[in-house]
Amino acid sequence: xxxxxxxxxxxxxxxxxxxxxxxxxxxxxxxxxxxxxxxxxxxxxxxxxxxxxxxxxxxxxxxxxxxxxxxxxxxxxxxxx
Amino acid sequence: xxxxxxxxxxxxxxxxxxxxxxxxxxxxxxxxxxxxxxxxxxxxxxxxxxxxxxxxxxxxxxxxxxxxxxxxxxxxxxxxx
Numbered sequence: 001x002x003x004x005x006x007x008x009x010x011x012x013x014x015x016x017x018x019x020x021x022x023x024x025x026x027x028x029x030x031x032x033x034x035x036x037x038x039x040x041x042x043x044x045x046x047x048x049x050x051x052x053x054x055x056x057x058x059x060x061x062x063x064x065x066x067x068x069x070x071x072x073x074x075x076x077x078x079x080x081x
Numbered sequence: 082x083x084x085x086x087x088x089x090x091x092x093x094x095x096x097x098x099x100x101x102x103x104x105x106x107x108x109x110x111x112x113x114x115x116x117x118x119x120x121x122x123x124x125x126x127x128x129x130x131x132x133x134x135x136x137x138x139x140x141x142x143x144x145x146x147x148x149x150x151x152x153x154x155x156x157x158x159x160x161x162x
Contacts, residue, residue, distance in 0.1 A: 001116065007123050022124070025147060031139040035082065036127040042088050043103070046117040058112040066106060 002051045004059055007076045008068040009040035043067055051079045083132045085140055088157045089149040090121035124148055132160045 010016050019037040026034050043063075047055060056079070063075045091097050100118040107115050124144075128136060137160070144156045 009123070009125065019124075022147070026143060029143070029147070031143055033129045033133075033136045033139075034126055035129045038125040040123045040125070042090070042121045042123040043100075044090065044119040044121070045115055048114045048116045052114075055114045058114075062107060062110070062112055066103070066110070 001049070002047045003080045004045040004047065004051060004056070005078055005080055006043040006045065006059070006063045006067055007040060008043070008063070008073050009038060009075075010072055011074055014072045040073075041067070082130070083128045084161045085126040085128065085132060085137070086159055086161055087124040087126065087140070087144045087148055088121060089124070089144070089154050090119055090156075091153055092155055095153045121154075122148070 016038050018039045022037040022039065023034055026032075026037075045059065049055075056077075060077060063077050064070055068075045097119050099120045103118040103120065104115055107113075107118075126140065130136075137158075141158060144158050145151055149156045
């Protein structure tokens with residue numbers, strides 16, 4: 001069984017208030033040296049079988065249409081063995 | 082500037098209703114061959130400087146105390162160049 005990981009992050013030009021809140025919390029908790037934090041989503045997809053071209057094409061479509069909002073987010077998809 | 086990535090996922094024994102909903106949606110949208118989906122969080126942390134031992138120790142502490150709930154989640158932290 002193969003595993004596919006899809007990371008979904010806000011596009012760089014989109015403000016990330018959650019990330020800014022985390023930077024602020026780091027500072028209050030005494031953690032310094034952090035310039036920026038961006039928060040996104042991670043999906044771990046376990047396949048029944050091998051990651052064929054057809055399955056990966058389907059998952060790219062799902063990553064774009066279901067798992068992310070392409071107006072404000074971009075995704076990265078990779079197969080992990 | 083270095084970048085640290087923290088992935089936070091539900092522990093394997095914790096049910097993931099979001100992931101199950103995605104598996105169901107995949108099936109309705111004609112995507113087959115997916116056994117399971119788990120949804121988690123991804124944090125991209127940009128440092129001001131180098132990832133010193135002190136900074137990484139701080140970030141491990143933050144990953145455990147602030148970015149994850151250790152009762153139900155586990156995290157993985159890695160430095161990306």
